[in-house]
Amino acid sequence: MRPVVNRDNAYFFEGTRDQELRLQKCNACGVLRHPPGPACPDCGAFDRGHVVAAGTGTVFSFLVHHAPQVPGKELPLVIALLDLDEGVRMVAEVAGVPPEGPDGLQIGERLAVDWNVIDDELTLPIWRRVEGSRA
Numbered sequence: 857m858r859p860v861v862n863r864d865n866a867y868f869f870e871g872t873r874d875q876e877l878r879l880q881k882c883n884a885c886g887v888l889r890h891p892p893g894p895a896c897p898d899c900g901a902f903d904r905g906h907v908v909a910a911g912t913g914t915v916f917s918f919l920v921h922h923a924p925q926v927p928g929k930e931l932p933l934v935i936a937l938l939d940l941d942e943g944v945r946m947v948a949e950v951a952g953v954p955p956e957g958p959d960g961l962q963i964g965e966r967l968a969v970d971w972n973v974i975d976d977e978l979t980l981p982i983w984r985r986v987e988g989s990r991a
């Protein structure tokens with residue numbers, strides 16, 4: 857399943873291709889936002905830029921997706937709502953954690969971005985746990 861790349865989010869996927877996690881930034885007031893949109897939710901300006909995020913964040917909440925099937929994915933998927941260190945919240949697919957049990961993901965755990973190179977055109981962020989960050 858490929859994301860739909862459009863004028864509003866092209867900067868994001870151009871970034872992931874270079875293994876950069878880009879966050880949209882309002883050039884008028886400096887607020888960061890994700891997901892991208894045409895206008896700033898804070899000041900309404902259309903002047904957009906981006907910054908490159910550090911690629912680390914803290915799990916705000918998560919869910920384990922068992923159904924329905926997602927094309928090209930093996931279920932279950934662990935999907936986190938991640939508070940990036942830059943202060944924006946992002947949906948994050950988490951790799952390398954069991955879907956449940958004592959080693960499962962925990963709220964408050966730290967994640968770091970990694971890169972899932974699909975092909976020459978598309979690289980997607982995937983998130984992995986930062987060892988030693990569990991409460």
Ligand SMILES: [Zn+2]
Binds near residue numbers: 884885896897900
């Ligand atoms: Zn703004």
